Amino acid sequence: MSNPYILETRALTKEFKGFVAVSKVDLQVRRGSIHALIGPNGAGKTTCFNLLTKFLTPTSGQILFDGQDITNETSAHIARRGVIRSFQISSVFPHLTVLENVRVALQRTLNNSFQFWRSEKVLDQLNGQAMDLLREVDLEKYAALTAVELSYGRKRALEIATTLAMNPTLMLLDEPTQGMGLEDVDRIRQLIKKVAANRTVLMVEHNMSVVASIADTITVLQRGATLAEGSYEQVSKNPAVIEAYMGSANVELKGAH
Incomplete structure (x- = not known):
């Protein structure tokens, strides 16, 4: 381009x-x-x-x-x-599993986003994609845990996975x-x-x-x-x-x- x-x-x-x-x-963010x-x-x-x-x-x-x-x-x-943004405070669903959190974010690929009444079978078609994203952020082995059970750092990794599920061109x-x-x-x-x-x-x-x-x-x-x-x-x-x-920040x- x-x-x-x-x-x-x-x-x-x-x-x-x-x-x-x-x-x-005046900000210029270079591609890639x-x-x-x-x-x-x-x-x-x-x-x-x-x-x-x-x-x-x-x-x-x-x-x-x-x-x-x-x-x-x-x-x-x-x-x-x-243009997809994550926030300072982790914004995952604490009582859904790690896999379900990513699956919710992936629902927008089914045309009608966030249809929580969809049958489990319909949502299961997203499991492969969700596991691929969890693999990308090294959370594959935590897929069955609820998000509340994750350490703080892994919650942030899950948030990045849900951000990736939105297929961002630019991640903020x-x-x-x-x-x-x-x-x-x-x-x-x-x-x-x-x-x-x-x-x-x-x-x-x-x-x-x-x-x-x-x-x-x-x-x-x-x-x-x-x-x-x-x-x-x-x-x-x-x-x-x-x-x-200045001060301590200057040292840092x-x-x-």
Whole structure:
């Protein structure tokens, strides 16, 4: 394709009663890459995500997906285009099995989504696809467990499987490693790298070691505006970025190699 960018924003801005949460952000997400959105607390990262997925309406600016202006489309239309988002808080069905969670997400492939009254036999046709997705996120052996029985890290892996079930062209991951121990962080880091092999991933992430090890491009936001952009090597040495993080976060930036 001639356009190397799957997602672009042009002067994207969001104001709340005079407070500018996102200010004239120009974002270019390259196809097939992992692009990280980072910044101190209150930098506008989640607001930016909410604008991209139309949970919020921009005050001004443009959003383009695959070269088409999607600024005025609904969140449902954007999801149908293949822009699929996961959230900071795990959003699986706790009392369904791991397999059933993925099967629910796959129901949209049967034309009429989420028909919970469908017979078990009809839904069983999705089991093969569901198991393939569980294999992709290393949860195959947990298929019969209820989601509530999974560790926190494996719940996030299940959420990624349900996101993959929606057949995303662009996956938006909001704080995928938040609240995890080191072992789970490493599992999710490897998983994101694996599922990004033939997809594009845009992620908001606080963990600098994750960002340093898997992100191709990093956009740093501060007070809603773009502070810096480039590889981890470039942004971690940028004096403005170091100043923005300060203190312990500054140490974390330096020590993320």
